[in-house]
Amino acid sequence: MKVILVDDERIALEHIRNLLSWEEHGFEVAATASNGRSALRLCEELRPQIMIVDIRMPVMDGLELIRNVSERKFGVKFIVMSAYEDFDYARQAISVGNVSSYLIKHEVDRMKLLLELNKAREAWESDEKQRRAGRSEQLMKFVTGLEMATIQMENQAKPPFAMLLIHGDFPFSAAPAISGWMESSQPIHWTTEEINICSEQPSWQLLGEFALNRNQFIVLFTQKDKSAALQRESFRELAAAIHTHLQGRCRQSYSIFFSFQNQAASSLPHALRSMEAAARHAVFCGKSRLLCTDELLIADQDNINLLPVRSIHLEELIGVMNQNDSEGIASAVNKQFQSICHPHWNLAALYELIHALSGLVNKRLTGAGHTELDPLNSQEEALYHIDQIKNRFIKILQKLCSGKNEYEPISNKLLKALRYIHAHYHTEINIEDVSRATGISASYLHQLFKRELERTFLDYLTEHRIIQAKRILIQEDAKMTEVCARVGYRSPQHFSQVFKKTTGMLPHQYRQGGTLL
Incomplete structure (x- = not known):
């Protein structure tokens, strides 16, 4: 002091x-x-x-x-x-x-x-605690666009600016994250140590900081010498020091995205949108990264609706799978993932590709007498980078075509029951209905589900219904009552409760996360 x-x-x-x-x-x-x-x-x-x-x-x-x-x-x-x-x-x-x-x-x-x-x-x-709280509230309202630019803000904050977004890393999931927030993430706190690191930087002055949500934190700086050229390298050093300090004091890993603005303070909301977009696209760059968003392959968020919609075509992949061509599978999957990385990172197309490939995997599995699986929900390592997702699918698809029967087969009796469920999940079915249709006693079906799938009949039915609901929510603009009815639930409230218990979020949140770019 x-x-x-x-x-x-x-x-x-x-x-x-x-x-x-x-x-x-x-x-x-x-x-x-x-x-x-x-x-x-x-x-x-x-x-x-x-x-x-x-x-x-x-x-x-x-x-x-x-x-x-x-x-x-x-x-x-x-x-x-x-x-x-x-x-x-x-x-x-x-x-x-x-x-x-x-x-x-x-x-x-x-x-x-x-x-x-x-x-x-x-x-x-x-x-100072009260001053910081006041500055942070004013800054948050201004930068997030909750309030229009004020004369006071314009007078206090003169360009050049540098904005920094601290983002808690979490594994990628086929269930889209909502604005960078995940239930399991630890809230970010800005400590005295980080403030001291900022204060010691000779070229940049800390203007304020605020929590954007539980998993993201915004810090804004202004360059002290307004007449000098933009001090990019000195800010990179400051951001790197903060990143190193965070990694040292926290168990969770963090990525830091930052952006420079040489225009008036009114340009800061746009800079924030760009950094939020970068954080949503974190799967394209991986975890524990320090990146300038001005250099990333992300489409302009103000013109995002002008981007062409990409369709997923798997004919080449299906062809090489039918030929049991292991190298051809790797090449076809690589092409699919490369197409969604250039010229811009396309997050919507990534979700579409994952759903398409997952559908192909499960179609092959059930056709060969195996139970369905979620390729991203594995006991293997957590997935943070798009290359890890790509390699996971290549590995699964090559196994399916290897002829080694590496996936545990299920009995013909249980397979009959699963096929009935897949054909009638949208109706009000119970285990007695399946028993009558397959000629297998209900008590024996209970045993088969527990022994071969390690779950109950109701668990499997619920999982299958939620998988179908996710597909509809991501790919279609159906009303929630229609989604509910199409997957076998009469009550939208009950459907929402089951969906949240299974996925950690409500159906409308899942849909918003999937379309938010």
């Missing part, structure tokens, strides 16, 4: 400086001054948290200095020093505000000084 000592008597300055081992107690004597005018200039330059000020000084006295600093709203806390006869002046200083204590010069000793410094520090930290 920076401290400036102000007194026109050099002996008094040296006495105060030598009373403490300042750094041992978390303080730093950043400068000394012999009059109020010099102290005001140092205050503007160094931005101290505490000033120890004599009352009687030439050029500008302590009382005038306190008024000037308070008017500039620097947030400085003052410890006033004076002789007995200056008590009236000290009382005036205290009435101005921001004065945490008053000391009689000849009574100051080490313990008294340390006590008053700690009181000033606590007062400054309390005020």
